Amino acid sequence: MAKRVVIDPIPRIEGHLRIEVEVENGKVKDAWSSGTLFRGFEIILQGRDPRDAWFITQRICGVCPVSHGHTSTMGLEDAFKVTPPDNARIIRNLIEGAQFVHSHILWFYHLNALDYVDVVSALQAKPKEKSLQEVQARVKKFVESGQLGPFANGYWGHPGYKLPPDLNLLAVAHYLEALEMQKEASAVVAQLGGKMPMHMSTPPGGTTFVPTVEVMDNVIWRLKRLQQWVDTVFLPDVLAIAPYYIQYAGIGKGVGNYLSWGVFDDPSFDPKKRLLPRGAIFDGKLAVSDVDGKMVTEYVDHSWFTAECGNKMPMEGRTEPKFTKMGDTKYTWLKAPRIKDHPMEVGALSRVLVAYVSGNAKVKSMVDGTLAALGQAGHPEVLLSVLGRIAARALETKLVIDGMLDWTGELLANLKAGKTQTYALNDVPEKGQGIGLWEAPRGALAHYNVIEGKKLKNYQCVVPTTWNASPRDHKGVRGPIEEALVGTPVADPDKPLEVLRVVHSFDPCIACAVHIIHPVTNEVKAFRVV
Amino acid sequence: MLTKRGYGLSRRDFIRLAGGTVAALGLSGTLTPKLARAIEKAAAGRPKVVWLHFASDTGCTESFIKSDHPSAGELVLDILSVDYHESIMAAAGKQADEVLAKAVAGKDYICVVEGGIPTVPGHGMIGGREMLAIAKEVCGNAKAVVAIGSCAVDGGVPAAKPNPSRILGVGEALGMKVVNLPCCPVNPEWLIGTVVYVLTMGKLPELDKKGRPLMFYGRKIHDNCPRRTHFDGGRFVEQFGSKEEAQGYCLYKMGCKGPEAWSECPKTRWNSKESWCIEIGSPCLGCSENRWTDNFAPFYGKLANVSLPFGDVTADKIGVGIAIATGAAIVGHAVVKASRGKSADDSKK
Numbered sequence: 062m063a064k065r066v067v068i069d070p071i072p073r074i075e076g077h078l079r080i081e082v083e084v085e086n087g088k089v090k091d092a093w094s095s096g097t098l099f100r101g102f103e104i105i106l107q108g109r110d111p112r113d114a115w116f117i118t119q120r121i122c123g124v125c126p127v128s129h130g131h132t133s134t135m136g137l138e139d140a141f142k143v144t145p146p147d148n149a150r151i152i153r154n155l156i157e158g159a160q161f162v163h164s165h166i167l168w169f170y171h172l173n174a175l176d177y178v179d180v181v182s183a184l185q186a187k188p189k190e191k192s193l194q195e196v197q198a199r200v201k202k203f204v205e206s207g208q209l210g211p212f213a214n215g216y217w218g219h220p221g222y223k224l225p226p227d228l229n230l231l232a233v234a235h236y237l238e239a240l241e242m243q244k245e246a247s248a249v250v251a252q253l254g255g256k257m258p259m260h261m262s263t264p265p266g267g268t269t270f271v272p273t274v275e276v277m278d279n280v281i282w283r284l285k286r287l288q289q290w291v292d293t294v295f296l297p298d299v300l301a302i303a304p305y306y307i308q309y310a311g312i313g314k315g316v317g318n319y320l321s322w323g324v325f326d327d328p329s330f331d332p333k334k335r336l337l338p339r340g341a342i343f344d345g346k347l348a349v350s351d352v353d354g355k356m357v358t359e360y361v362d363h364s365w366f367t368a369e370c371g372n373k374m375p376m377e378g379r380t381e382p383k384f385t386k387m388g389d390t391k392y393t394w395l396k397a398p399r400i401k402d403h404p405m406e407v408g409a410l411s412r413v414l415v416a417y418v419s420g421n422a423k424v425k426s427m428v429d430g431t432l433a434a435l436g437q438a439g440h441p442e443v444l445l446s447v448l449g450r451i452a453a454r455a456l457e458t459k460l461v462i463d464g465m466l467d468w469t470g471e472l473l474a475n476l477k478a479g480k481t482q483t484y485a486l487n488d489v490p491e492k493g494q495g496i497g498l499w500e501a502p503r504g505a506l507a508h509y510n511v512i513e514g515k516k517l518k519n520y521q522c523v524v525p526t527t528w529n530a531s532p533r534d535h536k537g538v539r540g541p542i543e544e545a546l547v548g549t550p551v552a553d554p555d556k557p558l559e560v561l562r563v564v565h566s567f568d569p570c571i572a573c574a575v576h577i578i579h580p581v582t583n584e585v586k587a588f589r590v591v
Numbered sequence: 592m593l594t595k596r597g598y599g600l601s602r603r604d605f606i607r608l609a610g611g612t613v614a615a616l617g618l619s620g621t622l623t624p625k626l627a628r629a630i631e632k633a634a635a636g637r638p639k640v641v642w643l644h645f646a647s648d649t650g651c652t653e654s655f656i657k658s659d660h661p662s663a664g665e666l667v668l669d670i671l672s673v674d675y676h677e678s679i680m681a682a683a684g685k686q687a688d689e690v691l692a693k694a695v696a697g698k699d700y701i702c703v704v705e706g707g708i709p710t711v712p713g714h715g716m717i718g719g720r721e722m723l724a725i726a727k728e729v730c731g732n733a734k735a736v737v738a739i740g741s742c743a744v745d746g747g748v749p750a751a752k753p754n755p756s757r758i759l760g761v762g763e764a765l766g767m768k769v770v771n772l773p774c775c776p777v778n779p780e781w782l783i784g785t786v787v788y789v790l791t792m793g794k795l796p797e798l799d800k801k802g803r804p805l806m807f808y809g810r811k812i813h814d815n816c817p818r819r820t821h822f823d824g825g826r827f828v829e830q831f832g833s834k835e836e837a838q839g840y841c842l843y844k845m846g847c848k849g850p851e852a853w854s855e856c857p858k859t860r861w862n863s864k865e866s867w868c869i870e871i872g873s874p875c876l877g878c879s880e881n882r883w884t885d886n887f888a889p890f891y892g893k894l895a896n897v898s899l900p901f902g903d904v905t906a907d908k909i910g911v912g913i914a915i916a917t918g919a920a921i922v923g924h925a926v927v928k929a930s931r932g933k934s935a936d937d938s939k940k
Binding site: 067068069070071072073074075076077097098099100101102104105109110112113116117120121122123124126167171172175180199203206208210211212213214215216217237240241243244247248250251252253254255256257258259261262264266267268269270271384482483484486555556557561572 | 636637639644645646647648649650651652653654656657659662663664667668669671672673674676677678679680681682683684685686687689690709713714715716717718719722747748749751752753754755756758775776830831832833836837861862863865866867868869870871872873876884888889890891892
């Protein structure tokens, strides 16, 4: 008999996500994903000076503010008709890259790992290395204190945890090390952008930061430390843990459509030549299609908006709320974005797949090498899974950190050649519109702006988690997380560890997804979670 | 590659740790032994923290995990007992609810609030409950409430006009006294400094009229800005990326809100003291001030009520400023002090 299970709050994500699943015969039969917090960024932006948008939209998400800032700036540059100088391109790539590295480390070790690593089991390890003995003693003291803090009431001892004690201990040690490493990556953003989160240096036209050799030395030193850690800790951890959870190469596939707007520009500013290129894959086929921002349509059939808000391209987007109640028909404040009526998965897996299928030599070699290491050589289709999403983020971290060291070389070469320009003069046009298409660590990010009378008339964002945590659309087709949950085995509905694994594999970010809200609200009094 | 820092805290480690905290607080080193004793005592039964997330973007949690004095790892494992924190906790769904209920029943915790509180029903829900109801219960039972970041202080960016979810700061929404630590995000050293102060001294630090600890919000950014001598000397950046920027001239004409923003940013700096907004050529947004998103917009616009030492000097006249800078630097502070705008002084009241 089917049993409804609600998980709210979902921990270790950004924002407030509610997941409801129907479990029957030990498997998820159906799933619903809901966002439950509403702010009002698009409304707040209306009527403001367009140049303020990149500061304000960074506050949509404190986990990937850099990406919002850059996407906003690029959309404004599209409207202002200004091209940033080459040094600005490189500096933005470096700031963005540092955020990617920070975000992926944080996600793997601090948001995702507790679904796979049993902290309590680490006490049974018998480490030979002194440093691991110290970590174990620290954990022992912690557990014996009886105050488990953030580790209290986890699903410890669940049969779904498969790692041996020694590997659990190693992972706990690396959990602590990773806290230092994400800080190191963030310090790179601070060097080039003043602070992280909410960097300050990349307005429309270029950067306010004027590079010096001294700062670049500091950045390079940090990047080399990070690169070494990614090579010797992060990637080996993923390869060591994956074999114990190899069944997750067959769980959580999702909708089979993948979108990447592309990220990290090369000198041509051609999105197909980005380090991770633009493109879309439909129906799991190994072919890449061209995409642009005008192909996006948003639907609201299962969201709390008026029917007039549906079937719109974001540039003409409308957001008129109409709350009814929490139910199977209407159950979320997220719209359902689609490309040619396809729900699209976004994120590292999508980017890596698009690069792989586009024939990117380095990505191909890294992906094929990883598949071979996991005994899956010649089977890239196993990447379309929970495990594939984990592997893709690790590989992407390596790709980005290596790219960053290349870009520091490009910047120093420019400075040596006397090319010092970082900013191109620009002005707000009387009238115009622009689209910024870029990637946050969590996936495809688009900002649309419409300017009239030198003020913002409309501003809409279509963000990664709106794609991934999308509800059903006008045809009743589920969003990627919902679809990925269907078929997931659940050993104990009271401890739905497997559901968390599937959801976390998308790295959801709900503040980002639910940024749209309206002032009319008396109707929402009826809002209660079933 | 394992870092040794903080693994198995000994008394020596505590004192080193305490030393770092004292440095972060800008307090005298004579406090060190007292602080060390307080933290040692705490280590026997770690003080409990319940951390709530409301209408925020998690930027303050992101800021917190980049802390250095002490590090997030030390705080979470060795010093505090962070019993509830949705971004880092293992427990989900009903197991998370159980953790929160147990913590609240104890009434012996410090409550840290990240994010403002939506007051329109249905605009902010966790586990089927209104955020406002959760805030009333959890903050009401806490030993102390610390509102971190602009959102928790006064609603922050999502409460900017027209504030669609009618989001309020914690103090205002609950009608209670809280410690306010504004800025977007909070500087982690101010948060930890405040928590350590409460643990060490057994009372709240001295607050200004807006509930901000004077030790972190007692001075204007402008008064401690490394570019201040350029302001006094009439040397201004008038275009991003220019040679004037390369020389670190004053950013006032690019929209800097430093003359009306109260915070220790120039001293504490950000990300392990690596940098801060003005160092990379950006004007200060004034994010330590109430309603900064509305009151200081447009961000690249000049403040209205600030008088310049030499009038409105343009770039081609900067030479004039330089010529008389030596003498002016001495009288500059007095001139500016005398001509400060009304609103700047108002913010202090």
